[in-house]
Amino acid sequence: MSSGIGVKGTIGRCYPFYADLRKCVGKKDVDSPTAMCWQENEDYFECLHGFKEKKRIMQVAAERKRREKLGESFEIDK
Template identity: 45%
Template sequence: MSSGYGIRGGLGRCYPFFADLKDCLRSEESNEPGACTAFREDYFECLHHKKEYARVRTILAQEKKNVEIAKNGGVDDGGH
């Protein structure tokens, strides 16, 4: 939450990222296009975990592929 309070009181999980974004947007450099992009990406990643989930899907797909390779005696058949 942008209020800074988490669901059980105290500091919210993503508030430090929001505070960094807010500070960047208030600065004079924020008038330049893309000046706060890194802060915005960090904040949205904290909220939605899209990059984390994509990485987990990639790892799981590779593990599945490794199991198939092991079943074929260590030979990668290219997915056929």
């Protein structure tokens, strides 16, 4: 990932997030707080693993199932 080259030979999908994280870590010094790069780190790991995306998909599926059980329609494209 740190090379920036993806599977298809172009820029990897998560490389921009990695570059932001690397830039942030490079700016850290002894006076900066330890959580200074938390947002960049969170963005990079979300791109790699998609935990928030998977959680949201499961929430939507549960709501769809709940509404179908009640006999209501569940159309996202209204």
